[in-house]
Amino acid sequence: MAWPVxxxxxxxxxxxxxxxxxxxxxxxxxxxxxxxxxxWSMKGYDAVVFPQSGDPTLIALEPQLADARRNSWTEDxxxxxxxxxxxxxxxxxxxxxxxLAVLRERGATDKIAIELNMGTQSVDRMVGEPTxxxxxxxxxxxxxAGQVIDATPLLxxxxxxxxxxxxxxxxxxxxxxxxxxxxxxxxxRPGMKESxxxxxxxxxxxxxxxxxxxxxxxxxxxxxxxSGKGIATFTATGNRPIQEHEPTLFEIWVCTDGxxxxxxxxxxPGELKPEYHRLLDLLLKVFGExxxxxxxxxxxxxxxxxVRARIAEGGYGGQPSHPIxxxxxxxAHEFPYAHQAGSGTIxxxxxxxxxxxIYWPGGGGLRVEDNFLINETGNEKLCTYPDDFRLAGRxxxxxx
Numbered sequence: 001m002a003w004p005v006x007x008x009x010x011x012x013x014x015x016x017x018x019x020x021x022x023x024x025x026x027x028x029x030x031x032x033x034x035x036x037x038x039x040w041s042m043k044g045y046d047a048v049v050f051p052q053s054g055d056p057t058l059i060a061l062e063p064q065l066a067d068a069r070r071n072s073w074t075e076d077x078x079x080x081x082x083x084x085x086x087x088x089x090x091x092x093x094x095x096x097x098x099x100l101a102v103l104r105e106r107g108a109t110d111k112i113a114i115e116l117n118m119g120t121q122s123v124d125r126m127v128g129e130p131t132x133x134x135x136x137x138x139x140x141x142x143x144x145a146g147q148v149i150d151a152t153p154l155l156x157x158x159x160x161x162x163x164x165x166x167x168x169x170x171x172x173x174x175x176x177x178x179x180x181x182x183x184x185x186x187x188x189r190p191g192m193k194e195s196x197x198x199x200x201x202x203x204x205x206x207x208x209x210x211x212x213x214x215x216x217x218x219x220x221x222x223x224x225x226x227s228g229k230g231i232a233t234f235t236a237t238g239n240r241p242i243q244e245h246e247p248t249l250f251e252i253w254v255c256t257d258g259x260x261x262x263x264x265x266x267x268x269p270g271e272l273k274p275e276y277h278r279l280l281d282l283l284l285k286v287f288g289e290x291x292x293x294x295x296x297x298x299x300x301x302x303x304x305x306x307v308r309a310r311i312a313e314g315g316y317g318g319q320p321s322h323p324i325x326x327x328x329x330x331x332a333h334e335f336p337y338a339h340q341a342g343s344g345t346i347x348x349x350x351x352x353x354x355x356x357x358i359y360w361p362g363g364g365g366l367r368v369e370d371n372f373l374i375n376e377t378g379n380e381k382l383c384t385y386p387d388d389f390r391l392a393g394r395x396x397x398x399x400x
Contacts, residue, residue: 003038005073006165010036013158017052017113024108025050025151026099026141028092028133029115031258031330032155033058039072040218040258044131045080045092049102059098061091071217078102096137100144109144113151156335160327161349167373169259170329170351171382172216174371177254177261178385180204180221185267185392190244197248198225198237205254216256224251229363233322244270247280247366247389253332260332261382262353264369266389277390279358279366284388286310286356287368290324294352295378300325300336300344307356308340320357320367328353328371350374351382 013036017025027033028047034040036050037058046064050056055076060068062079069077080094087094103109116138141148162170184201202221209219226232228243234251242248245268252263272280290307307324311317325338328351336344346352352374357367368387372379386392 002071003165003169006038006163009158009163009166010073012161013050013154014052016154016158020113020149020154021111022113022149022154023052023110024103024106024112025154026103026112026114027151027155028095028137031334032115032151034258035155035159035330037072037074039068042067043091045082045090045095047095047099049099049106049108051106051108054106057102059095059102061095092131092133092137096140100140103144109146111147111149112141112145113149113154114138114141115152115155116148116150117152159329159334160336161347162329162351162373163349166259166329167351169256170261170371170373172212173219173254173256173259173261174263174382175384176205176209176212176216176219176256177221177252177263177265178383179208180254181250181252181265181267181385182392184250185389188242188248188267188269190242190269192242193239194225194227194230194237194242194248195239197227197242198223198250201225201250201252209254209256212256219254219256221255222253225249231359231365232363233320233357233359233367242269244268245273246364247272247276249367251367251369255332258330260328260330261371262326262328262332262355262369263371263383263385264355264357264367265383265385265387266366266368267392268389272390276366280368280388280390282311282314283356283358283366283368286314287354287387290354290356291372291379291381294325294346294354294372294374296346296348296374296376298346300338300346301340301342303346304338304340304342311356311358314358316358320355320359322355322357324356325352325354327351346374348374348376352379 030041047059056074057076059078082091205221225237227248228246230240231249247266250265254261327334355369359365371382
């Protein structure tokens with residue numbers, strides 16, 4: 001979906017490039033292509049040459065020209081063929097040839113930055129078949145450039161602070177996530193397969209989300225669903241039955257035109273067992289303290305220590321086995337991450353997923369996770385579905 005040029009975002013990137021005297025960025029990860037051009041590629045073969053000054057060049061797969069023209073912020077679009085009868089190489093090599101040619105054309109070869117640490121989780125619009133570069137992709141830039149450096153630290157720094165447009169796009173994703181969770185909760189039944197519950201959630205997002213509020217062109221959801229003793233970290237969704245008196249946990253990623261949520265929501269179709277009431281009370285207490293801690297200037301290492309210490313005090317030392325806080329944006333999991341042995345400071349404009357969890361030996365447990373925008377007064381919760389899932393639908397039940 002076409003959005004106005006996010007000038008603040010692009011100016012931030014160029015200021016960082018100027019500090020490091022980088023003539024051009026060349027990016028291929030679909031989330032970085034999206035970040036710099038608003039074009040979310042279909043196959044992950046595309047690339048962007050983003051110079052320190054002047055218009056960027058989008059290198060796009062030929063059949064996607066209409067999408068590129070509709071969505072991209074740059075008018076300089078160079079096309080490559082998916083199939084060339086004279087060239088047996090995969091299509092991404094033709095994209096590489098064009099990127100090298102643009103760099104030479106622009107005279108931007110003194111110092112370039114490419115994704116030497118390209119994340120394996122970067123996802124194209126088809127999402128089922130991510131593409132990653134081979135060694136000769138990286139080597140090719142060294143044949144034309146005076147210096148090649150890693151673009152990842154610069155892009156991490158730029159992407160960590162969200163612009164107003166990015167926040168608006170993430171609000172849309174969170175709205176869809178909440179609507180889908182409410183729909184799924186209402187239709188969840190004991191004995192239903194975990195996979196059926198996940199399919200119901202994902203189908204709702206895709207069905208309602210495409211065209212949502214006239215602002216979303218493509219919406220997809222991806223879930224891991226575990227019920228009762230199936231709750232663990234991490235296993236695939238299975239055909240286990242939904243339990244009547246135990247929670248069903250939904251690990252949720254909703255994506256609207258390349259911007260994501262990372263949420264964990266729970267539902268129970270019956271009366272929750274006492275042991276789960278106690279576990280949820282503990283987790284919500286830890287979660288609440290973590291949320292209150294997250295404000296501009298707070299320490300990421302101290303946040304990690306705080307959450308893990310409170311969980312240990314509750315009798316679950318060593319939990320959880322996954323990070324308790326990370327960034328969300330053009331990926332569901334992105335920089336920064338909270339780790340007690342690391343560094344970093346929480347800053348205004350970041351969107352963070354906070355996710356304490358406790359998992360029992362032999363199966364079962366809970367995780368609570370929501371997305372928070374760091375603002376002037378502390379933070380704002382972006383998803384309206386309650387983290388205390390005992391409150392979900394309470395008004396509807398009273399009305400009935």
